[in-house]
Amino acid sequence: MAISVDTFFLELNGQGTLQAQIQQMIAEGILSGRFHVGEKLPSSRKLAAHLGVSRITVTLAYTELLANDYLTAKGRSGYFVSQNAPVPPKYTPVQRGTETVDWDAALARRFSGGDVLAKPADWRSYRYPFIYGQADQSLFDHANWRLCAVRALGHKEFDTLTADYVDQDDPLLVEFIARHTLPRRGIAARPEEILITMGAQNALWLASQILLTRNRTAVIEDPCYYALRSLLDPWDCNVTALPVDSDGLPPDALPDGTDVIFTTPSHQCPTTATMPVERRTKLLERARDLDAIVVEDDYEFEMAFLGAPSPALKSMDRDGRVIYVGSFSKSIFPGLRLGYMVGSEPFIREARALRSLVLRHPPGHIQRTTAYFLSLGHYDAQIRRMSKALAQRREALDTAIEEHGLTVAGRGIMGGSSLWMSAPDHVDTTQLAHTLQGQSVHIEPGASFFAGLDKPKNFYRLGYSSIRQDRIDPGVKLIADAIRAS
Amino acid sequence: MAISVDTFFLELNGQGTLQAQIQQMIAEGILSGRFHVGEKLPSSRKLAAHLGVSRITVTLAYTELLANDYLTAKGRSGYFVSQNAPVPPKYTPVQRGTETVDWDAALARRFSGGDVLAKPADWRSYRYPFIYGQADQSLFDHANWRLCAVRALGHKEFDTLTADYVDQDDPLLVEFIARHTLPRRGIAARPEEILITMGAQNALWLASQILLTRNRTAVIEDPCYYALRSLLDPWDCNVTALPVDSDGLPPDALPDGTDVIFTTPSHQCPTTATMPVERRTKLLERARDLDAIVVEDDYEFEMAFLGAPSPALKSMDRDGRVIYVGSFSKSIFPGLRLGYMVGSEPFIREARALRSLVLRHPPGHIQRTTAYFLSLGHYDAQIRRMSKALAQRREALDTAIEEHGLTVAGRGIMGGSSLWMSAPDHVDTTQLAHTLQGQSVHIEPGASFFAGLDKPKNFYRLGYSSIRQDRIDPGVKLIADAIRAS
Numbered sequence: 001m002a003i004s005v006d007t008f009f010l011e012l013n014g015q016g017t018l019q020a021q022i023q024q025m026i027a028e029g030i031l032s033g034r035f036h037v038g039e040k041l042p043s044s045r046k047l048a049a050h051l052g053v054s055r056i057t058v059t060l061a062y063t064e065l066l067a068n069d070y071l072t073a074k075g076r077s078g079y080f081v082s083q084n085a086p087v088p089p090k091y092t093p094v095q096r097g098t099e100t101v102d103w104d105a106a107l108a109r110r111f112s113g114g115d116v117l118a119k120p121a122d123w124r125s126y127r128y129p130f131i132y133g134q135a136d137q138s139l140f141d142h143a144n145w146r147l148c149a150v151r152a153l154g155h156k157e158f159d160t161l162t163a164d165y166v167d168q169d170d171p172l173l174v175e176f177i178a179r180h181t182l183p184r185r186g187i188a189a190r191p192e193e194i195l196i197t198m199g200a201q202n203a204l205w206l207a208s209q210i211l212l213t214r215n216r217t218a219v220i221e222d223p224c225y226y227a228l229r230s231l232l233d234p235w236d237c238n239v240t241a242l243p244v245d246s247d248g249l250p251p252d253a254l255p256d257g258t259d260v261i262f263t264t265p266s267h268q269c270p271t272t273a274t275m276p277v278e279r280r281t282k283l284l285e286r287a288r289d290l291d292a293i294v295v296e297d298d299y300e301f302e303m304a305f306l307g308a309p310s311p312a313l314k315s316m317d318r319d320g321r322v323i324y325v326g327s328f329s330k331s332i333f334p335g336l337r338l339g340y341m342v343g344s345e346p347f348i349r350e351a352r353a354l355r356s357l358v359l360r361h362p363p364g365h366i367q368r369t370t371a372y373f374l375s376l377g378h379y380d381a382q383i384r385r386m387s388k389a390l391a392q393r394r395e396a397l398d399t400a401i402e403e404h405g406l407t408v409a410g411r412g413i414m415g416g417s418s419l420w421m422s423a424p425d426h427v428d429t430t431q432l433a434h435t436l437q438g439q440s441v442h443i444e445p446g447a448s449f450f451a452g453l454d455k456p457k458n459f460y461r462l463g464y465s466s467i468r469q470d471r472i473d474p475g476v477k478l479i480a481d482a483i484r485a486s
Numbered sequence: 487m488a489i490s491v492d493t494f495f496l497e498l499n500g501q502g503t504l505q506a507q508i509q510q511m512i513a514e515g516i517l518s519g520r521f522h523v524g525e526k527l528p529s530s531r532k533l534a535a536h537l538g539v540s541r542i543t544v545t546l547a548y549t550e551l552l553a554n555d556y557l558t559a560k561g562r563s564g565y566f567v568s569q570n571a572p573v574p575p576k577y578t579p580v581q582r583g584t585e586t587v588d589w590d591a592a593l594a595r596r597f598s599g600g601d602v603l604a605k606p607a608d609w610r611s612y613r614y615p616f617i618y619g620q621a622d623q624s625l626f627d628h629a630n631w632r633l634c635a636v637r638a639l640g641h642k643e644f645d646t647l648t649a650d651y652v653d654q655d656d657p658l659l660v661e662f663i664a665r666h667t668l669p670r671r672g673i674a675a676r677p678e679e680i681l682i683t684m685g686a687q688n689a690l691w692l693a694s695q696i697l698l699t700r701n702r703t704a705v706i707e708d709p710c711y712y713a714l715r716s717l718l719d720p721w722d723c724n725v726t727a728l729p730v731d732s733d734g735l736p737p738d739a740l741p742d743g744t745d746v747i748f749t750t751p752s753h754q755c756p757t758t759a760t761m762p763v764e765r766r767t768k769l770l771e772r773a774r775d776l777d778a779i780v781v782e783d784d785y786e787f788e789m790a791f792l793g794a795p796s797p798a799l800k801s802m803d804r805d806g807r808v809i810y811v812g813s814f815s816k817s818i819f820p821g822l823r824l825g826y827m828v829g830s831e832p833f834i835r836e837a838r839a840l841r842s843l844v845l846r847h848p849p850g851h852i853q854r855t856t857a858y859f860l861s862l863g864h865y866d867a868q869i870r871r872m873s874k875a876l877a878q879r880r881e882a883l884d885t886a887i888e889e890h891g892l893t894v895a896g897r898g899i900m901g902g903s904s905l906w907m908s909a910p911d912h913v914d915t916t917q918l919a920h921t922l923q924g925q926s927v928h929i930e931p932g933a934s935f936f937a938g939l940d941k942p943k944n945f946y947r948l949g950y951s952s953i954r955q956d957r958i959d960p961g962v963k964l965i966a967d968a969i970r971a972s
Contacts, residue, residue: 007669099806103832108699112839135648146639162621164820183493198845213594231843320585334650335850346589353598357717359684364821
């Protein structure tokens with residue numbers, strides 16, 4: 001590739017002669033790794049015109065660089081970055097002076113430092129990846145996804161692909177969700193009650209911004225999805241973490257003054273508990289008494305291979321009190337960043353306006369691709385294939401756990417893609433995970449899921465959506481051995 | 487497509503016999519448009535098993551619906567939604583009871599109601615679309631975009647496509663921006679100083695959240711991009727709108743106490759003024775005196791067909807004071823929702839953390855597709871093609887404006903894709919735009935760009951990035967006629 005003339009600028013008030021400045025500019029480009037070996041430099045005529053200097057100045061600079069072996073000349077075809085020029089391994093631009101801004105003072109708010117789950121970048125090379133929530137190449141219908149994506153790239157789709165919709169969603173995707181996805185959860189919704197989001201995270205964040213403020217109180221489950229806790233900044237609202245039991249969130253324990261309840265009734269995250277219908281009724285009654293809004297995160301409902309999924313909490317909602325959050329992260333793949341929320345029109349209107357301020361709308365192409373993948377039936381076929389594989393892996397995992405004497409703390413009765421596990425009290429699973437890494441085993445320490453400073457350390461999660469069935473038993477054995485050795 | 491058995495639920499405490507409930511459920515599905523003509527119903531055996539009722543109950547319900555012409559039977563292949571069944575034009579689900587939530591009380595914050603620019607959905611069918619910021623099918627390199635997208639969908643790219651990167655960007659895209667895009671603006675940046683965003687809007691929003699709070703003051707240009715004003719809620723910070731002149735933002739007028747300055751030096755939005763180098767130097771000096779951060783929105787720098795673009799303000803920044811915002815919305819297409827910001831590492835760290843809370847990361851597939859489009863040189867070729875076409879259209883527009891006697895209020899000296907126009911004082915361009923719609927002319931009224939309640943009404947913007955060259959003269963004539971008739 002030729003180096004564009006546009007990348008050359010003379011410094012205002014540059015030091016030294018023009019020729020020296022040009023030499024330095026090129027040498028810096030090479031030394032910093034910005035120009036690569038073999039890349040062609042602009043002709044002296046072009047560069048001279050661009051910089052507004054005489055051509056001879058550029059030629060002299062090139063000749064000097066040639067002598068120093070930064071450049072080579074190939075007859076009439078021009079100057080190229082030399083094979084022998086020193087090249088650093090990676091591009092690290094020269095730092096231009098010391099920065100003087102006091103960022104401690106300039107940053108009005110900080111968002112870094114929340115709980116995260118450390119995930120090794122190379123987890124796919126692990127022999128025993130009990131990782132959660134990543135796509136499995138062997139189960140994903142790559143071929144049909146590709147066909148749908150290509151169809152959505154067609155000339156006829158130019159507008160869907162390229163246009164700035166400001167705050168609108170792809171009507172095809174919204175219609176499919178309304179007609180086919182939501183009815184499976186017992187939910188009836190009009191398009192004005194549906195918003196496409198950048199995954200469930202985006203939906204939860206939108207809900208938190210719209211429903212909460214400094215004098216309002218949110219209740220979250222404890223343990224819960226750590227990224228939900230991170231987005232409820234105690235600076236912005238009061239947050240109460242309510243311990244869950246084996247049936248999920250206990251409605252009787254919801255404190256007076258609760259304004260917003262974040263819950264995962266179908267499949268509590270991370271304990272996998274399913275809330276029984278009686279408790280759901282009670283939860284809605286208690287929410288009505290509190291005049292609170294319920295945000296239902298219905299992640300992973302598709303993975304119900306051990307029994308029919310119970311209808312969503314939203315399906316029982318007569319007041320318009322429940323905001324429903326769905327996602328394609330688990331059922332298609334997380335890198336898609338696509339989800340949706342369903343709620344009353346006044347709420348969705350604000351969510352749409354806020355989304356428009358923050359990012360306008362999810363890219364048209366991924367919305368249309370997903371709409372095709374859903375409407376052509378590939379999605380259902382993929383869910384069936386995933387469910388079958390997950391059922392087999394779950395059986396292998398249940399057997400191995402019994403065989404090797406591990407303790408299950410929570411096991412989804414409908415299915416799911418993970419088990420919530422406990423080790424003996426003295427075991428710190430963060431340490432355990434670190435030890436197991438050396439044996440090519442990945443497990444997820446549970447501490448990040450708990451609120452407060454004194455987090456239980458002996459829980460962990462075993463995901464089975466990305467591990468081969470035949471690796472499950474030996475992997476579980478390694479975990480059991482490591483726990484015994486702790 | 488067959489109707490999935492999963493979409494059927496018996497209501498808890500449903501009214502009437504089971505058979506009546508099933509009948510009603512199906513009739514409702516048809517009447518609401520959820521089930522379409524010709525769609526196959528589940529077999530009576532399957533539906534009975536799913537609902538936990540006897541098969542005869544389902545069969546009786548089907549027979550009744552057959553008699554009422556909701557369904558037809560096709561011998562042994564089963565029951566289908568009848569051709570004669572009443573079908574509403576669009577899917578509008580039955581409203582289930584009256585909602586009781588008081589949304590006026592439940593909404594903690596409102597985001598709707600900001601200034602927007604009304605854009606007819608069918609603008610592509612207009613003969614004279616002087617619209618701004620939309621992709622032109624005749625200039626976009628659809629074929630190569632498609633090839634890059636397909637390559638990014640390949641099996642080898644599975645991880646890039648599907649993985650949950652939490653807060654990471656595509657290293658290929660970041661490297662290209664660092665090595666090739668930013669140097670053209672005179673900017674040197676390391677990967678830790680670059681964040682990929684969901685378009686410039688997302689970048690501006692992130693900056694506003696991190697740098698501003700209730701006791702801080704932001705300065706914006708007046709007029710300015712209306713969506714920037716919308717995201718600076720006076721509830722969150724003090725906002726001062728500073729009138730621009732023909733050289734852009736006047737540094738001397740920046741009030742004491744300014745913390746953050748939002749500016750568009752290369753190409754003021756919407757007046758298209760380019761800030762001269764001397765004023766840029768003064769702006770940075772004044773910002774240093776104020777200890778303020780400058781957010782530089784460098785939109786549309788690629789469209790410099792009338793002269794080399796001046797280096798970005800960021801290229802003159804020695805303090806680390808400037809946060810640079812770039813976007814692919816104008817140069818590739820806005821529906822892509824891809825941009826980037828460059829700033830000091832402490833700032834980018836917080837922006838990355840906030841982005842992760844709000845949406846995690848831009849979808850992997852669009853990042854990789856863009857990286858290929860850039861690195862294979864298609865992007866540069868497209869910019870050249872667009873610049874050539876824009877130069878021709880601009881010439882046609884300049885000529886037509888002179889010919890028909892319109893008044894230019896701002897004209898980008900480097901190029902750009904729009905002119906900022908003024909009509910006589912008594913003309914309300916919102917009304918003018920409405921009148922012109924009837925003649926298939928689209929212009930953009932200027933009022934939304936101004937701050938405050940008493941917005942000037944006689945400005946308008948003429949975009950020339952989506953109008954055919956031969957339509958420019960007759961379009962301008964219609965505008966001139968309409969102004970004279972006002």
